Amino acid sequence: MSDPFKQAAGIRKVLTAGEDAEGRLDAWITANLGEEFSRSRIKALIKDGQLTVNGQPVIDPQKKVRAGDQIEVLLPEPEDPTPKGEDIPLDVLFEDSDVIVISKPSGLVVHPAAGNWTGTLVNALIHHCGDSLSGIGGVRRPGIVHRLDKDTTGVMVVAKNDIAHRHLSLQFADHGRTMPLERAYQAVVWGRPRSLAGTIDAPLGRAVGDRTRRAVKRQEDNNADEAITHYQVLERFHESPDATALASLVECRLETGRTHQIRVHMAHIGHPLLGDITYGAGYKTKANLLPDSARKIVSGFGRQALHAFMLQFEHPTSGDIMHFEASMPEDMQELVSALRR
Incomplete structure (x- = not known):
């Protein structure tokens, strides 16, 4: 049988459904794959033909999982970002493999958009730490979890991988009511x-x-x-x-x-x-x-x-x-x- 992934580059993960396996395919894979990939990302991979069940390609995220199913999923390498890196000076307050904290100057737009496709914080971050970005939503880009207006200055945190992006997003959505965000x-x-x-x-x-x-x-x-x-x-x-x-x-x-x-x-x-x-x-x-x-x-x-x-x-x-x-x-x-x- 020919390879259903067509020899695509990426990391292959093989999972075996246990006796208690149940529910939708995308939900089960997300729960059993760990925190590295979100459910929306897994759903997109399934629809893109990056998964087989018992050796057969499956493109329906809602397919039910059955006990004993052999599930193989291809996790592609992160794609290069559409915005290009630009050598824009950054005032870095802290950086590790998960996050980067910067002090944003006045006049710097956070994200490329109409009228500001270049010269943004995202362009600066891709240049500064693009090699250490592990991919957010399948794209090697910085994860923006909050914004400051173009002319507002001050402290910002940016995620460098999917796990950090989801964790920080939860904190900002919580508005510091039950989490330590301030x-x-x-x-x-x-x-x-x-x-x-x-x-x-x-x-x-x-x-x-x-x-x-x-x-x-x-x-x-x-x-x-x-x-x-x-x-x-x-x-x-x-x-x-x-x-x-x-x-x-x-x-x-x-x-x-x-x-x-x-x-x-x-x-x-x-x-x-x-x-x-x-x-x-x-x-x-x-x-x-x-x-x-x-x-x-x-x-x-x-x-x-x-x-x-x-x-x-x-x-x-x-x-x-x-x-x-x-x-x-x-x-x-x-x-x-x-x-x-």
Whole structure:
């Protein structure tokens, strides 16, 4: 009989179904193959003809497993990524065979997309550690489990293999409620929130008429995702006797991680981020209240004043609690110094 795999390159795994074997083929293989491959990946391999049962090719993931079945699956070598590696400098805080933690600079897009097919963090990571990527979903690429906006700076973790990708994805989906994930940001906002500490619980969804923007929605809206931000005022700038302030430095901790969450939430309570032309353009004239030297720096600040200074997570294989912090970038330090003056 000819080889049903057509001599394709890869790793062959042979499994034998025991007396208690039952259920769908894709589910059984995933449970018995270990954590290296996800069920969706196994399902795709079956449909692609990379599996035989008792020597016969099978392409139906829902086929039932029977006791004594000899199941052979071909696990192809990871394919090269579509994005190409580019020699873009990275500030690496930590790296091992499972994860890489970096401090992202302003202006760096995380993932290739329309308008930014090159020059992204993914391109940089493929160049930096492409040889150590073992393949995520069958492709030798970095596993992005969370994102920072192009002009937001700070700590990010990226997975280097399927096991790490799934483990980190679970932590970010859990939002730190039952797992040790923590995320904290520093932001400079206009004004001073009424309370020095508080929680913003306001669902978010796509803005009407503009798919790139997010907006606060009603709880019952089908387009609404739960979004919760905890904030604390750290410092007030140009405070008046009546306890108002021109601007404030706040720390925000995410209980959920929605697109533009901090930017939309702070604007929602009347305190948008300095430099945020998407959600706070109407506040830009407040800089005119500052002395000349400070006004020039504040008016010229060309991005939202947001920095992801802290990230904590559980290492996907060792179980160690990993804690990382990144200092406020120079442009935000200069902004804060100007406001203090």
